[in-house]
Amino acid sequence: MLLDRQLKDFAKKLARLSLEAGGQIDPARVDAVLASLQGHKPRARRAILKAYLRYLQIEDRRSRLLVEHAGNIGPGELEALRARLAKKYGRALRLETKENSALIAGLRASVADDIYESSVSHRLGSLQNTLG
Amino acid sequence: MHDLLPLLAATGSEAASSGSPLEIVKQIFGPFAVKPVFLIAQIVNFSVVAALIYYFAIRPVLATVDARNKEIASGLKYAEDMQKKLADTEKQQAEVLKQASLEGKQVIAEARDTAKALVEKAAQDATRTAEDIIKKGQAATALERQQMLNDLRREVATLVVATANRVLGRELTPEERARFNASAAADLSKN
Numbered sequence: 001m002l003l004d005r006q007l008k009d010f011a012k013k014l015a016r017l018s019l020e021a022g023g024q025i026d027p028a029r030v031d032a033v034l035a036s037l038q039g040h041k042p043r044a045r046r047a048i049l050k051a052y053l054r055y056l057q058i059e060d061r062r063s064r065l066l067v068e069h070a071g072n073i074g075p076g077e078l079e080a081l082r083a084r085l086a087k088k089y090g091r092a093l094r095l096e097t098k099e100n101s102a103l104i105a106g107l108r109a110s111v112a113d114d115i116y117e118s119s120v121s122h123r124l125g126s127l128q129n130t131l132g
Numbered sequence: 133m134h135d136l137l138p139l140l141a142a143t144g145s146e147a148a149s150s151g152s153p154l155e156i157v158k159q160i161f162g163p164f165a166v167k168p169v170f171l172i173a174q175i176v177n178f179s180v181v182a183a184l185i186y187y188f189a190i191r192p193v194l195a196t197v198d199a200r201n202k203e204i205a206s207g208l209k210y211a212e213d214m215q216k217k218l219a220d221t222e223k224q225q226a227e228v229l230k231q232a233s234l235e236g237k238q239v240i241a242e243a244r245d246t247a248k249a250l251v252e253k254a255a256q257d258a259t260r261t262a263e264d265i266i267k268k269g270q271a272a273t274a275l276e277r278q279q280m281l282n283d284l285r286r287e288v289a290t291l292v293v294a295t296a297n298r299v300l301g302r303e304l305t306p307e308e309r310a311r312f313n314a315s316a317a318a319d320l321s322k323n
Binding site: 069070071072073074077078080081084101104105106107109116118119120121124125127128130131132 | 282289290292293296297301304306308309310313314315318319320321
């Protein structure tokens with residue numbers, strides 16, 4: 001148990017070392033971390049790599065801005081939104097867009113577990129909750 | 133008897149002629165062979181017999197009679213006392229019956245008042261219960277009505293939103309969507 005805890009802490013530190021100054025995952029640093037793990041015993045290395053992968057996935061989710069939209073949206077608006085949320089979270093965000101016709105019109109932006117939405121379907125849902 | 137009369141007359145005439153009383157007595161009882169010694173002896177014997185009879189027969193009988201008289205007197209007095217006690221007892225009994233009658237009337241009056249109070253309380257309880265039932269029924273009806281209204285409102289809202297979804301999804305032009313998206317991006321950027 002104590003060993004698992006130490007391995008997780010070690011993997012967490014490795015995941016932090018793999019981030020660049022803006023909070024994005026740096027592939028070069030990841031390569032360097034993987035190279036440094038070559039000297040560990042196979043069994044410990046496997047557990048460290050699994051925990052390291054999980055922490056990297058968490059960091060990747062925290063660095064990703066997913067914008068779902070219905071209809072066209074200009075790159076200027078998307079960039080303004082990304083800059084605003086990056087400033088709010090204090091780290092660089094990687095922008096990803098996805099068409100979602102269920103929104104009818106409008107946007108739904110999500111960073112990790114936080115969701116920001118301004119869409120027709122959301123407003124209709126609020127209206128339904130208010131009336132119901 | 134007729135033979136003695138001439139003898140007594142002769143003796144009387146002889147004693148009257150001598151003059152001494154003792155001689156007269158002797159002349160009188162002489163023909164009867166009464167001698168003083170025998171007479172005194174007879175008197176003494178009679179006295180002794182009379183005394184014996186008195187001490188051993190009459191006196192116990194008199195004592196028994198006195199005792200019987202005392203017992204009879206005691207019995208009569210006891211009977212009188214018993215009659216007085218009976219009279220007192222009857223008087224007390226009459227008083228007790230009178231008191232019991234009064235207490236019985238009082239108990240009946242209290243029981244009647246209690247029964248009246250119980251009946252009034254039962255009536256009030258029944259009225260209160262009926263009012264509670266009516267209130268609960270009204271509340272249940274109101275709640276059910278409110279529930280139906282809520283259900284209706286929810287169904288109407290669902291229907292309206294579903295209709296709005298279909299209409300907006302079909303009717304919005306790309307330009308309108310783009311304009312809405314720009315507005316939404318501006319809103320999210322502000323927040």
